[in-house]
Amino acid sequence: MKQKNKYVYNSFWYKVGWSIVIQLFARPILFCVSKIWCGWKIVGRQNIRGLKKQGYVLATNHVHPMDSSMVMLSIAPRKSRMTTLAMNLELKKGIGLAMKYLGCVGIPMEPAELKDFFREIIAEAKSGRPVIYMPEGHLIKDCSELRQFYDGAFFVAKKAGVPVLPAAISFHLRKNGKLRYVLNVGEPIDTTELSTKEISAKAREIMLGFTSGNKQAVEARYGAGVYSGDPKAEELMRKMQEQGVGRGGVK
Numbered sequence: 001m002k003q004k005n006k007y008v009y010n011s012f013w014y015k016v017g018w019s020i021v022i023q024l025f026a027r028p029i030l031f032c033v034s035k036i037w038c039g040w041k042i043v044g045r046q047n048i049r050g051l052k053k054q055g056y057v058l059a060t061n062h063v064h065p066m067d068s069s070m071v072m073l074s075i076a077p078r079k080s081r082m083t084t085l086a087m088n089l090e091l092k093k094g095i096g097l098a099m100k101y102l103g104c105v106g107i108p109m110e111p112a113e114l115k116d117f118f119r120e121i122i123a124e125a126k127s128g129r130p131v132i133y134m135p136e137g138h139l140i141k142d143c144s145e146l147r148q149f150y151d152g153a154f155f156v157a158k159k160a161g162v163p164v165l166p167a168a169i170s171f172h173l174r175k176n177g178k179l180r181y182v183l184n185v186g187e188p189i190d191t192t193e194l195s196t197k198e199i200s201a202k203a204r205e206i207m208l209g210f211t212s213g214n215k216q217a218v219e220a221r222y223g224a225g226v227y228s229g230d231p232k233a234e235e236l237m238r239k240m241q242e243q244g245v246g247r248g249g250v251k
Helices: 012-038 045-049 067-075 086-090 095-101 111-126 152-160 196-210 214-222 231-243
Strands: 041-043 056-059 081-085 104-107 130-133 164-173 179-185
Touching: 012 067, 012 179, 045 067, 045 179, 056 152, 067 081, 067 130, 067 179, 081 086, 081 111, 086 095, 086 104, 095 104, 104 111, 111 130, 111 152, 130 152, 152 164, 152 196, 164 196, 164 214, 179 214
Parallel strands: 041 179, 056 130, 056 164, 081 104, 081 130
Antiparallel strands: 164 179
């Protein structure tokens, strides 16, 4: 008997939410907003298209409140799954519920619940669904550095037997003095013969190449010596790591 999913929402309303809300409303609106407000651009889209018939894990940095939405739209019209902290699905004013309907999957805060979470998200990748991970774990807007990775993304790819698409958002100064956000997508990493740590290291090397000019762009935008850390977010991730949650319980 098939187990009922606890974390991956796959009901009628998810299908309706994706098909109607995303395709007819959110996609064109967010496309316009991201283009005008963020100067959003994608480099390496052929690497996404090259995996259109299989599942994969796309790993990218987390540097803007809208970057998760923009990455999902970069994969659309294919349905994808975006991992996020479970607390984000509890946001008020319908935001959390909308995230759930549109394919976001909450990473549980309790280590005892991770087994079921991983079982479900690995099954999604195996079934051919793209899974989006932000291995830095939390948002720091316009962070100029590629931060420490947590291993959940690479663990999922390894267990599911799917490739990792290494991606990173780079910053470029526009004529109006604001930053342009460019999603750079690298060639897929074959996870077959690599360990979780080796996959992580290889992805990080590629992502560092994409973000090498970010510090210069951020300093040109805001001035030198800008602090790129968020003490509250870093404290939360420290506590999660101590509990075995931040790294997805992966040793």
